[in-house]
Amino acid sequence: MFIGGVGVIAMMLNIVADVVAKLVWNAPIQGTVEMSSYYYMVALVMLPMAFVEMQDQQISVDLLFNHFPVWLQRAALFFSCLAACAILAVMAWRTGLDAVRALRVGEVVMGGREVIVWPSRMVLPLGFGLASFAAFLRAVLVLRGLPVTQSELEGGHL
Template identity: 35%
Template structure:
């Protein structure tokens, strides 16, 4: 099989993206479940004991929300599940659709890289100062959560760059997932 005929899923960068994106998406899902349990326990504590669990708001906003929003970005990009508006895209001929997808993926990858760089500098700054929040006289370190954001943006940028270089990566990802789920049943 020639290089042009090989499946996009065999490309080392795609394999690397998938091997990192899936666990990060799973971690984001685990964060969602943990947040649900934590907030439910907080509500239960308020009802049964007349007071909230300490630092629930801080932990939810500084850790869970960051996990949920940023770690699954690459998985969402890989599966072409990001919100999009395809007003003109549907009327374009196939070659223009491919070019449009490549240009959009390139621009989005650039934006993600810019965001990754900016948030990386912020994470380093927060690490250097050991950022924390005070809740009920307890210091809760928040600097670790700042590193989740550039990790999510960087992997999403790599995923978009793969889409730009090899259009159809998202369609191939959907086909791979469908094939895997059919083989499980």
């Protein structure tokens, strides 16, 4: 979560410096759009995913879930955590293959200037992998009967 926050600050400083350089010296910083798109935004989205999963802050629809008996709520939560773990693991594996390919070819994008983007491709499997691990930990917590939802963490019951 902290590294994602650093990405926000870095993006803000880069964009402010670009605007100031353009207005004061009529010389914008080349590659600002590419850096924002391929580095800052990727870090901002991918790195906090595990934190969001562990804090039960992801988007969820619980229209029926709240009306289930407690044992069914826990079973549904366990299986949804396992499904999330599996889906996120597949996404980590697939984006990992893409990251290796980008590393091999030395992937770059052309914009105001050439920007090396293969390092940013490594962030996707990292983010998905950590989120998968967080979903697995939540499934283990459900099995052990420990609090895993925001309402449980706040002292409520399932």
